[in-house]
Amino acid sequence: MAGIAKLRSASGALVVMAAFIVCGATAYTPEDNYLLSCGSSVDTPVGARLFLADGSNPGAVTLTSPESAAVKASPGTVSGFRDAELYRTARVFAAPSSYAFAIRRQGRHFLRLHFFPFENGDSYDLAAAARAFKVSTQDAVLLDSGLPSPNASSWPVVVEFLLDVARDTLVVTFVPLGADGGVAFVNAVEVFSVPDDLLTKAGAFPLQTVHRVNVGGPAVAPDDDPLWREWAIDWPSLLHSTVTDAVTREVRYNGPLNRLPGQATVTDAPDAVYTTARELVLTNGSTMDGMKQMVWNFDVDAQSAYLIRFHFCDIVGKAPGQLRMNAYVDDSPAIQDLDLAADGGGALAFPCYKDFVLPTASVASGKLAVWVGPWENEIVMPAAILNGIEIMKMHQSAGSVVVVEPASRAARSRLAVIAGSVCGAFAFVSIAVALAIVLRKKKKGRTTEEQPKPTQAQLSMPWMPLLGRISIPGPSSFTTASNTPAAASPVAAAGAAIPSPVSAAGAAIPSYRFPFAVLQEATRNFDDSLVVGQGGFGKVYAAELPDGTKVAVKRASPESRQGAREFRTEIELLSGLRHRHLVSLVGYCDEREEMILLYEFMEHGSLRSRLYGRGGAPARVLSWTQRLEACAGAARGLLYLHTAIAKPVIHRDVKSSNILLDGELTAKVADFGLSRGGPELDETHVSTVVKGSFGYVDPEYCRTRKLTAKSDVYSLGVVLLEALCARPVVDPRMPKPMANLVEWGLxxxxxGELEKIVDRRIAATVRPAALRKYGETAARCLTERGADRPAMEDVVWSLQFVMRLQEGDGLDFSDVNSLKMVTELRPPTPAHHQRSGVDCETGSVEDGDGVPDDDYTDASSMRGTFWQMVNVGRK
Known part of the structure; x- marks a missing residue:
């Protein structure tokens, strides 16, 4: 008997161990995990978790409260509640107070606040407080008028938020809003990290869980969910008698689930959700009218945006393709012709979910209707199922945040302000003295000569092509444009041969033309594995020339919407202009009816790819300072185009994907295929067909077809918002007010609350003064009328001023009238420069008498004027 007992004991231990292993395989261990029993002096076990007394972890959790009290419920008040021990105590705040949590891993976190306004022997009226207090973090107001539940005085309320935390500390502040003697309170707080891809469609907005329902199944307790969520039953929300007269049934599934890569994981929803469902059924073997649908009604706040997640798992189908469904939210189609088996590659019983964003719940009754039914009017079984549904409110704006920083942090902040003020005053005086010396020297120099002497760069030879400086085995390395048959070139077929570059002495120099065979070898016959980008012209390949030079090879696609004109424009423009913030042309190829361009290789790709990833890969985050430098660099490149010659060159396609970053993250403007010569000196604009990229094009240019340099200014303003928010310019998946970044940003x-939409990954590093100037600059660039926008030189100065403010060198937001200062610092333009111009149709550069002006064909043609202006802040 003893042996049998031991055997049973060992067997039981093995069962327990096996259960532990199975549970452990699906468990989630958060890096940040704070569970507080507020107002309690002892730790409180709740299910399988332990809530600590709110003063027991001083290193990681800080309670900052000048007037708070720990209170206890009267005996018997909380009896009968699940997790009743959690609601026996509360922390009461008579003044704005906070809990601060140290964050080890930035990203998405659940914040759960537990409330129950129990009766107690003290003088606090928690029932009144439940209707009049505010809760906010550093970035958003979460509750602005007490608890959301109408029965908060009789039942515990758990309010759950999903936050994107981009700081090393999360501060949750409670603010009493009642009359004299009003208080705020909280019974328990949970803060823990979750997978960053848990809910991504809402962007960085805080999400508040309104409903989480296990459709057709039992309630799921927090201990049965990997993220300790609670799932309610769907019966109270299901409409049982409607005009559709639909019949439903609850179904259960006992087999294994087929969880597939890239689909729902256990952290998205537990097995208990996907192994149960509600099914729409037929009666008496008849076919089903497609108007018969399952309908649920949920209480929501009108005029708010919501993210709705549908959970599906085909546990009723017998073969792939049988179950096809539609779903609607109010009157909006959320899912059309959903074939679950097709999504799962033919698999049945595989969990998945579908997200839908409802821009605004406008039903006056405050009810949100969710419909699920068959995809056709006549259909046989199975008709439709739903396994679970989550409805989350998107917090877009709810007043001003209140933040009570921890005492130690506030002291450090005050010390930093004092030290910054002293250092700032010293720096400002130093800058003022240096600026006075510079201006004095400029004035003295102008009295001794009529115009500034040309710099060494201006006296140097034109930019020599790389072709004459590399060695490639074989016969004649390269040919010049003059000895190549024009008929072989698609550009020639378009109407004219590309002119050979001309030196300052008027002699022809080797062309930029590369043999096609060389490019085939460099790109391994245009291997797709070398593709680093793709645009309207074609694919871009990373390649290495025989001498080791890395280049980007852009090859025109037969399906390209751009052609010989754009190809020729880019060659003519880049062979005549050279600047640190313009991508350099290495060469071109027009053999075999090909159109191929070679550029210097930009190691870090486009600004767009660094802001929100490339090909689905996460972006390596650019810091706020790096984004400022990239925008300022792009502005300098555009300023060079606008001012290097009397007739400006207008880019016409300024966007984040056309701003590239080299190995040192220096920004360079690229893709000049749509560039166009601007107006002559006596003209205000050029009339042309509207071209550009959707979302970036100047609306005035679209309406009038009048192109000016201010059109580039508008497009750059869009890029400024894009860099600040790290989101696409137009995103139809977003709620309507947010879909257009320009409207949203303005x-x-x-x-005056631009900080609300700053990319959360950099928000903590953005200085308020710098953000105000940056926002003002972007808004001026995006003004409706071109005449009201700043010139590009003013944008350059403003962005440099933003960088100075960000560096915290003592300048104030109102210290400088940027346009006036730029005008004062710029030397007068020589008379012969004022008469010169560029012909974008031929690429030739002439002065007023038709004589080539060597000053503008020089590779370093940017005059000292530009450098004095853009570098004055660094002297």
Whole structure:
């Protein structure tokens, strides 16, 4: 008997161990995990978790409260509740107070606040407080008028938020809003990290869980969910008698689930959700009218945006393709012709989910209807199922945040302000003295000569092509444009041969033309594995020339919307202009009816790819300072185009994907295929067909077809917002107010709350003064009328001023009238420069008498004027 007992004991231990291993395989261990029992002096076990007393972890959790009290419920008040021990105590705040949590891993976190306004023997009226207090973090107001539940006085309320935390500390502040004697309170707080891809469609907005329902199944307790979520039953929300007269049934599944890569994981929803469902059924073997649908009604706040997640798992189908469904939210189609088996590659019983963003719930009754039914009017079984549904409110704006910083942090902040003020005053005086010396020297220099002497760069020879300086085995390395048959070139077929570059002495120099065979070898016959980008012209390949030079090879695609004109424009423009912030042309190839361009290789790709990733890969985050430098660099490159010659060159396609970053993250403007010569000196604009990229094109140019340099200014303003927010310019998946970044950004700039939409990954590093100037600059660039926008030189100065403010060198936001200062610092333009111009149709550069002006064909043609202006802040 003893042996049998031991055997049973060992067997039981093995069962327990096996269960532990199975549970452990699906468990989630958060890096940040704070569970507080507020107002309690002892730790409180709740299910399988332990909530610590709110003063027991001083290193990681800081309670900052000048007037708070720990209170206890009267005996018997909380009896009968699940997890009743959690609601026996509370922390009461008579003044704005906070809990601060040290964050080890930035990213998405759940914040759960537990409330129950119990009766107690003290003088606090928690029932009144439940209707009049505010809760906010550093970035958003979460509750602005007490608890959201109408029965908060009789039942515990758990309010759950999903936050994108981009700081090393999360501060949760409680603010009483009642009359004299009003208080705020909280019974328990949970803060823990979750997978960053848990809910991504809402962007960086805080999400508040409104409903989480296990459709057709039992309630799921927090201990049965990997993220300790609670799932309610769907019966109270299901419409049982509607005009559709639909019949439903609950179904259960006992087999294994087929969880597939890239689909729902256990952290998205537990097995208990996907192994149960509600099914729409037929009666008496008849076919089903497609108007019969399952309908649920949920209480929501009107005029708010919502993210709705549908959970599906085909546990009723017998073969792939049988179950096809539609779903609607109110009157909006959320899912059309959903074939679950097709999504799973023919697999049944595989969990998945579908997200839908409802821009605004406008039903006056405050009800949100969710419909699920068959995809056709007549269909046989199975008709439709739903396994689970989550409805989350998107917090877009809810007043001003209140932040009570921890005492130690506040002291450090005050010390930093004092030290910064002293250092700033010293720096400002130093800058003022240096600026006075510079201006005095400029004035003295102008009295001794009529115009500034040309710099060494201006006296140097034109930019020599790389072709004459590399060695490639074989016969004649390269040919010049003059000895190549024009008929072989698609550009020639378009109407004219590309002119050979001309030196300052008027002699022809080797062309930039590369043999096609060389490019085939460099790109391994245009291997797709070398593709680093693709645009309207064609694919871009990373390649290495025989001498080891790395280049980007852009090859025109037969399906390209651009052609010989754009190809020729880019060659003519880049062979005549050279600047640190313009991508350099290495060469071209027009053999075999090919159109191929070679550029210097930019190791870090486009600004767009660094802001929100490339090909689905996450972006390596650019810091706020790096984004400022990239925008300022792009502005300098555009300023060179606008001012290097009397007739400006207008880029016409300024966007984040056309701003490239080299190995040192220096920004360079690229893709000049749509560039166009601007107006002559006596003209205000050029009339042309509208070209550009959707979302970036100047609206005035679209309406009038009048192109000016201010059109590039508008496009750069769009890029400024894109760099600040790290989101696409137009995103139809977003709620309507947010879909257009320009409208969204100008809305918050107009309210003086631009910080609300700053990319959360950099928000903590952005100085308020720098952000105000940056927002003002972007708003001026995006003004509706071109005449009201700043010139590009003013944008350059403003961005440099933003960088100075960000560096915290003592300048104030109102210290400089940027346009006036730029005008004062710029030397007068020589008379012969004022008469010169560029012909974008031929690429030739002439002065007023038709004589080539060597000063503008020089490779370093940017005059000292530009460098004095853009570098004055660094002297």
């Amino acid at each position: 809305h918050w700039q107009g309210r």
